[in-house]
Amino acid sequence: MGRTLAEKVWDDHVVRSHEGEPDLLFIDLHLIHEVTSPQAFDGLRLAGRQVRRPDLTLATEDHNIPTTDLDKPIADIVSRTQVETLRRNAEEFGVRLHPMGDIDQGIVHVVGPQLGLTQPGMTIVCGDSHTATHGAFGSIAFGIGTSEVEHVLATQTLSQAKPKMMAVEVTGELPPDATAKDLILALIAQETTGGGQGYIVEYRGEAIRKLSMEARMTICNMSIEWGAKAGLIAPDQTTYDYLQGRPNAPKGAEWDAAVAYWDTLVSDDDAQFDKVVTIDASTVAPFVTWGTNPGQGVPLSASVPDPESFDDPIQREAAQKALTYMGLTAGTPMRDIKVDTVFIGSCTNGRIEDLRVAAKLIEGRKVAEDTRILVVPGSVRVRLQAEEEGLDVIFKEAGAEWRGAGCSMCLGMNPDQLTPGERSASTSNRNFEGRQGKGGRTHLVSPDVAVATGVLGHLASPADLPEMAGV
């Protein structure tokens, strides 16, 4: 019987398989950052253990660091201690680290692909749930807890029960006004936050094949938001074109050998999926969330739903609680919702392509009064590339803030936070209560919707923007 793409990658990494036990999988790349690693290194020290494969480990600073005043020490002492702990651990255990100020520093899920370390057919883990981002290259990539970080550091393996296999068939073509972010938000709303639990999902179909690597990363990034263990996409010429020439990509004969292997990484025609889900891309429109989990979303053209419209009592209660927290009234058109802050960035939408789209849209326009736009590149190299293309100037002329690289306002653990009651349109991945700061209210959106919202001051899509004179 044929195998799925994920089964092929899985099988190629089994170190040990024993009846009644999870498989022991070899890990090709372990990414670490300051937040989920200190207790893992402590565990190694206590047991007198070493990092087994520092040559398959990479550390970067991203979660708790500021995106302004980068030349000064981190003002928050607790954050500074955590970052200094990572630096000490990296030095003691011989792990390569890209600290603040380094040209390869950035969000861990932006840095891996940009260095060419993320390649097809790998197993990649990180103490961060958005690790599935790397699945865009046809790898099995997933987030792990700190005990597992310690386990990988010590053994370069993980014990894992094989998840079930799911195919997400994306039929049709995305309309011109819809993006990869809209597609994944619509899929999560369709399948709910628990729909992917227990599965590795493969995103397939013509609409997926036509997406750039950046867009594929946006899709795979949010696999965890509908509960999936991992999400991946079969590699193709788009993948190879993105990889070739990057610092850590194979070269010469190694490249040819790698491509010969990567070409085998497709689900066989007779592969059996445990579940198949279908979404018609041609029906996807700009999509926004109204609630406090990523499954609570609607098309921008819709209104805030009435909790009574949910048949399931648990969903009804969740909707009621969400509307109270979000300060929204059922029936309000989404476009009427005023927004204080727009955040463009994160491992979901902080890559160069996202910034290009945003800059093109905002060029010649101004940020609305009483609204602010924060643009935070996903890595230092993304920032430098954008500056080379003059995107920073476009953002600044429009009245947006141009920041240093990091996780920033995606999560409330660095200085970039919402204040209680403040409402954001955010290109990040989570709208949980307090996610962007205590009491903050988050609407998840695409970069396109983010810019239109920032210009108009309320949730909006590019189609709502007035034509510019002379265009």
Add this chain to the structure above:
Amino acid sequence: MEKFTSHTGVGIPLRRSNVDTDQIIPAHWLKKVTRDGFEDGLFEAWRKDPDFILNKSPYDRATVLVAGPDFGTGSSREHAVWALQNYGFKVVLSSRFADIFRGNSGKSGLLAAQVDDKVIQRLWEYLESNPGATVTVDLESRTVKAGEGVDAIEDSFTIDDYTRWRLLEGLDDVGITLSHADDIAAYEAGRPSFKPATL
């Protein structure tokens, strides 16, 4: 890790679905570099409300958390498990757990026991009508029990065999894996040379 065989303790009904790990322990607590001291951050935002159930006696002494579906979604932070344990929780019951949270629980010795949604509903009603009542969770027999007589609640729970064995024995994962060091070395010897390296 301590061995886990059976636990009896005060149950607390948490009538919420999709309790994500940002709610269990907000991000600003994640700057700590130790595994302890997270108890005050547990459900921090909700505990600001005096009516939140964990603020009420005798529920504040609970060690068995009975939660709605999709518990532990979102961020991979194991700090969520540590916060529950630091507060005193030994068991979480839910009809559906997020994968990473379930995995983290097993590694740290918190029992994440999956029960039928109907059992959760009955436990909620029972614990609300009988504040301070206890729930017994037995890992050996995979059963959850509460109440007495005709209204007694007794049902089985689901946990994978391997995690159950490790919890019962209190085994250290890294130690188990390192006993297979030869297998790891053999695998490493056969890896293709085109695979990337960071050094």
